[in-house]
Amino acid sequence: xxxxxxxxxxxxxxxxxxxxxxxxxxxxxxxxxxxxxxxxxxxxxxxxxxxxxxxxxxxxxxxxxxxxxxxxxxxxxxxxxxxxxxxxxxxxxxxxxxxxxxxxxxxxxxxxxxxxxxxxxxxxxxxxxxxxxxxxxxxxxxxxxxxxxxxxxxxxxxxxxxxxxxxxxxxxxxxxxxxxxxxxxxxxxxxxxxxxxxxxxxxxxxxxxxxxxxxxxxxxxxxxxxxxxxxxxxxxxxxxxxxxxxxxxxxxxxxxxxxxxxxxxxxxxxxxxxxxxxxxxxxxxxxxxxxxxxxxxxxxxxxxxxxxxxxxxxxxxxxxxxxxxxxxxxxxxxxxxxxxxxxxxxxxxxxxxxxxxxxxxxxxxxxxxxxxxxxxxxxxxxxxxxxxxxxxxxxxxxxxxxxxxxxxxxxxxxxxxxxxxxxxxxxxxxxxxxxxxxxxxxxxxxxxxxxxxxxxxxxxxxxxxxxxxx
Amino acid sequence: xxxxxxxxxxxxxxxxxxxxxxxxxxxxxxxxxxxxxxxxxxxxxxxxxxxxxxxxxxxxxxxxxxxxxxxxxxxxxxxxxxxxxxxxxxxxxxxxxxxxxxxxxxxxxxxxxxxxxxxxxxxxxxxxxxxxxxxxxxxxxxxxxxxxxxxxxxxxxxxxxxxxxxxxxxxxxxxxxxxxxxxxxxx
Numbered sequence: 001x002x003x004x005x006x007x008x009x010x011x012x013x014x015x016x017x018x019x020x021x022x023x024x025x026x027x028x029x030x031x032x033x034x035x036x037x038x039x040x041x042x043x044x045x046x047x048x049x050x051x052x053x054x055x056x057x058x059x060x061x062x063x064x065x066x067x068x069x070x071x072x073x074x075x076x077x078x079x080x081x082x083x084x085x086x087x088x089x090x091x092x093x094x095x096x097x098x099x100x101x102x103x104x105x106x107x108x109x110x111x112x113x114x115x116x117x118x119x120x121x122x123x124x125x126x127x128x129x130x131x132x133x134x135x136x137x138x139x140x141x142x143x144x145x146x147x148x149x150x151x152x153x154x155x156x157x158x159x160x161x162x163x164x165x166x167x168x169x170x171x172x173x174x175x176x177x178x179x180x181x182x183x184x185x186x187x188x189x190x191x192x193x194x195x196x197x198x199x200x201x202x203x204x205x206x207x208x209x210x211x212x213x214x215x216x217x218x219x220x221x222x223x224x225x226x227x228x229x230x231x232x233x234x235x236x237x238x239x240x241x242x243x244x245x246x247x248x249x250x251x252x253x254x255x256x257x258x259x260x261x262x263x264x265x266x267x268x269x270x271x272x273x274x275x276x277x278x279x280x281x282x283x284x285x286x287x288x289x290x291x292x293x294x295x296x297x298x299x300x301x302x303x304x305x306x307x308x309x310x311x312x313x314x315x316x317x318x319x320x321x322x323x324x325x326x327x328x329x330x331x332x333x334x335x336x337x338x339x340x341x342x343x344x345x346x347x348x349x350x351x352x353x354x355x356x357x358x359x360x361x362x363x364x365x366x367x368x369x370x371x372x373x374x375x376x377x378x379x380x381x382x383x384x385x386x387x388x389x390x391x392x393x394x395x396x397x398x399x400x401x402x403x404x405x406x407x408x409x410x411x412x413x414x415x416x417x418x419x420x421x422x423x424x425x426x427x428x429x430x431x432x433x434x435x436x437x438x439x440x441x442x443x444x445x446x447x448x449x450x451x452x453x454x455x456x457x458x459x460x461x462x463x464x465x466x467x468x469x470x
Numbered sequence: 471x472x473x474x475x476x477x478x479x480x481x482x483x484x485x486x487x488x489x490x491x492x493x494x495x496x497x498x499x500x501x502x503x504x505x506x507x508x509x510x511x512x513x514x515x516x517x518x519x520x521x522x523x524x525x526x527x528x529x530x531x532x533x534x535x536x537x538x539x540x541x542x543x544x545x546x547x548x549x550x551x552x553x554x555x556x557x558x559x560x561x562x563x564x565x566x567x568x569x570x571x572x573x574x575x576x577x578x579x580x581x582x583x584x585x586x587x588x589x590x591x592x593x594x595x596x597x598x599x600x601x602x603x604x605x606x607x608x609x610x611x612x613x614x615x616x617x618x619x620x621x622x623x624x625x626x627x628x629x630x631x632x633x634x635x636x637x638x639x640x641x642x643x644x645x646x647x648x649x650x651x652x653x654x655x656x657x
Contacts, residue, residue, distance in 0.1 A: 072497035078505060144508030146648065212516035213558070213646040303513030303645065306536040306623055321538065 018058065018097045018128070019383045021396040021412050022426035022439040023458055024350055025275065028408050029428050029437050030106055030462055033120050035350055036277035037171045037183030038263035041118045042466065045107035046435075048122065049461040054101035058456030062417050063092030063133060065453060085142055090135040090157045091389060093417075098127040101460070102166075118173040120185075125192075125250065126167060128346070131160035132389060145206045152203045155220055159388050161196035163343070165189050165284070166250045171261070179267040189257035189284050192249045194227040194343060198388040202298075212303040218331055219298040225341055226293075227255060227286035257284030259345055271374070276351035287340035297331040347386045354379035360402075375402045381412075392417045396424075406430040414441065419453045426458075435462040505654040514557070514645040515623065521565040521637040530633045534625045543618050544578075554650040555607040555615055563590040564598045565639030568628035573605075576620040583614035592630055596639045 026032045027040040031054045048054065064084035071080070104122030108115040136153040145151075171185035202220040209215035228249060232242050248254065259282015265275035304324055356374035377400040384393045394416035401409050412424040419442070426439030438459040515538075524531050542548065543555075563569055572587040590601040607615045625641075627633070 067496060070496040070498055070500055072495035072500075077500035077503040081504070141508060141653075142506050144510040144649075144651070146509035146511045149511075206511065209513060211518060212513040212644045213560075214511065214513045216513065301513065303516045304538070305517050306515050306538055 018346070018348060018385055019394045019414070019416065020056065020439075020456070020458060021381055021383060021394065021398070021414050022410055022424045022441060023437075024381055024383075024396075025352055025354065025379070025398075026400075026408070026410055026426060026428060026437075028430065029435065029460075030104070030120070030464065031101070031437075031458075031460060033106070033118075033171060033173065033183070034185075034261075035279070036263035036265065036275055037120075037173060037185040037261050038181055038277065039173075039183070039265050039275060040181065041106075041108065041173055041175075043106070043108075043464045044115070044466060046105060046462050046464040048101055048104035049463065050103045051100065052461045053104050053122075054099065054124065054458065054460040056097070056099040056456070056458045058098075058454065059094075059096050060417075060454030060456075061092075061094045062453065063088035082142070085135075085138050088133045088135065090133060090154070092133040093130055093387075093389075094133075095130040096127070097129070100125045106171075116175040118183075120171045120173070121169065123166065123168045125165070127162075127164050129160075129162040130387060132157070134158045140204070149206050149208065149214070152205045155202035155204065155222060156200045158200050158222070159198050161194075161198055161343075161388060163194045163196075164192040165194075165257075166192060166252070168252065180264070181266075182264040183262070185261040187259040187261070187280070187282060188252065189259060189282060189345070190249060190252040191228055191255040191257065191284050191286060192246060193229060193232075194284070194286060195224070195229060196226075196343065197222070197224040199223060209302045211305075214302070216301045217298070218301075220295050220331065222295045224293045225286075226291050227341075228289050230291035231289045255284060255286045255288050257343075257345070258282055263350075271356050273354040273356070274352070275354075277349070279348040279350070280345040281347055282345045284343050284345070285340065286343065290338050290340055292337045292339055292341070294335045294337065295332060296335070297333075299327050299331045301327075344386075349384045350381065352379050352381040376400065383416075410439075412441065416454075422454070430464070430466075433463050433465055435464045436460075437462075502655050505652060508651050508653065510649045510651065512647050512649070514647050516642075516644050518562075518640060518642040521567075521633055521639045521641070522635045523641075524627055524633045525635050525637070530627075532627050535622065537620055537622045539619065540621055541619060543615050548649075549616050550656075551651045551653050552612070552616065552649060553652045555612065556648040557605045557607070558602070558646050558648065559588045559605075560600065560602045560644045561588055561590040562598050562600050562642035562644075563639070564593045564596045565627075565633070565637065565641055566592050566594050566596065567630040567633065568592045569641055570624075570626045570628065571643060572624040572626070574622040574624070575614060575618040576622065577614075577617040578619045580620070583617055584611055592628070593639060 020035060023029060023032055024035045025039065027042050030043060030046045030048070033039055033041065064087060069080050069084050101122055101124040104120070104124075106118060106120030108118045110117045134157040136157045139148070140153050167187050167189055169185050169187045171183055173181060173183035175181040200222045202222065204219070205217050207215045207217065231245060259280055261277060261279040261281070263275065263277030265273060267273050304321070354377055356377040358375040360373070360375050379398055381396040381398065382393070383396065384391050394414050396412050396414040398410055398412040403409055406429060408428045410426045414422040414424060416422060422441055423443045424439065424441030425443060426437065428435065428437040436459075440455070440457045442453070442455045524534070543552075557573070559571065561569065561571060568589065568591055570587050570589045572585065574582055575584040577583050586603070586605045588601060588603040591599055593599045
């Protein structure tokens with residue numbers, strides 16, 4: 001089992017992106033407050049339809065796509081595989097992210113004529129996975145060491161993490177004056193499952209030797225940390241026990257963590273707005289069901305000297321052979337510990353600059369309607385997320401439009417680690433108090449989904465009571 | 471209200487059509503074609519000893535022998551994936567005596583399955599004489615290799631001028647294995 005997991009983590013090279021560039025700043029949708037707790041609030045109160053209020057999935061791969069490798073194009077599979085292995089870099093990754101809101105709600109309060117404070121709350125489950133392409137492992141497996149004498153195979157190329165958590169949160173938003181609002185959201189994280197190997201170091205190299213053809217040098221410092229896994233993979237853990245354990249952890253009976261989000265929004269003028277947020281500044285402390293596997297040590301092997309092994313040491317041939325065996329066993333011996341550890345949540349940053357224009361004119365009197373605001377907005381958004389090897393960033397330009405009274409649309413164009421032509425589109429429909437939203441990105445790549453570098457989708461249903469509605 | 475619902479339904483349908491993806495042909499069964507051919511090289515045994523090592527307790531020793539238990543060749547991974555192997559031996563001699571190295575391959579029943587030897591000529595002026603040999607394992611010899619659990623190395627000095635503690639020269643041996651693997655989807 002351990003070997004299988006280890007192998008899986010070594011072979012796969014995947015992660016999901018978490019950028020929700022279409023939803024960010026889409027203030028008619030209550031869930032936009034999850035991306036900026038200090039953002040503009042347009043409703044008086046709302047509740048999300050349980051389990052349907054926010055469904056988010058996204059998958060991203062940098063480097064080669066599924067289509068590059070599996071296209072039914074008559075090209076030999078192994079040629080395509082070879083091209084993929086050689087064209088990808090160790091910083092290429094696969095990532096996946098999924099969120100499901102269990103419940104959510106929010107309400108404004110304050111003086112009856114100026115309800116300028118807003119509380120929002122809810123609970124969601126999140127799955128996050130990232131694995132980098134273990135390039136040197138792949139090359140070593142693909143070629144062997146014969147053509148790679150003196151090449152240092154970097155053991156640090158194995159880097160992956162996966163987590164499943166549930167999050168309970170409460171947010172506070174305050175509109176300080178007409179121009180400025182801020183918000184903060186406290187979060188309690190509950191770990192369901194965490195598996196990570198992100199701090200591997202060391203190398204393997206075959207050099208020309210002095211006493212023999214080659215000197216093989218192993219210098220390894222590898223660690224896989226798991227929390228919440230070992231009790232599930234116990235031999236006596238049947239499916240009922242696993243289900244019970246997962247349910248308990250989802251309901252905050254497992255390892256816990258704390259975190260917060262902060263954000264603000266500031267109107268520079270009637271038409272210009274700047275806003276920003278930092279999300280998931282927090283940690284989870286893993287202690288209850290921890291099992292870590294570590295391989296550490298260094299050994300240089302030039303071969304064995306079998307006929308005169310006792311040279312200088314007085315040891316017998318058998319002792320000599322046992323010593324070599326022991327050295328290798330010590331090197332590759334997997335130490336299992338239950339040492340507790342802390343994981344930091346991937347911090348995310350959002351910022352945007354927005355310009356609204358095109359005031360709505362009344363059809364009846366050809367005059368400006370009071371307080372309905374602008375019909376259009378354009379802007380740029382910056383997104384960054386901290387990842388094990390390096391931060392990932394995305395830059396988005398967008399156009400927002402109110403189409404009818406109950407329909408809002410936003411189109412985005414994003415440049416990120418995956419591609420330079422990511423077009424996204426989102427719609428928010430308001431029929432009476434019922435709100436439905438649907439947004440997706442990478443429309444250009446939907447022409448051939450297997451060739452997509454990343455795709456993401458968000459949708460949800462809410463029941464909203466709006467301020468401006470009669 | 472009805473009109474509104476109708477309008478939004480139409481729009482939603484258009485939207486869903488827009489995001490519904492097309493695919494070009496992919497064939498995941500191609501994974502069955504997966505095969506890679508890594509070639510591994512590994513140092514095996516080595517030695518470098520003065521001529522006086524053949525002179526023990528006042529007597530010249532003509533034959534030195536050592537055996538090695540080895541389970542690398544007959545483990546399941548090697549049996550399934552090793553398609554060819556080479557053993558490369560390089561002998562360096564600066565002793566004025568000819569030398570033979572013999573390598574015997576025994577299986578678990580202690581039956582000799584394969585053998586080969588390498589010779590190096592005497593060096594009258596104590597300059598290094600190098601002799602290299604590559605033993606290739608394919609077909610039947612590869613099958614023999616995969617059943618090998620014990621290697622016996624025998625070092626023999628040929629007849630010639632006697633060796634004592636003052637005899638000049640050294641004997642050196644380097645060796646490596648070259649392992650040609652084929653790893654496919656059957657594992």
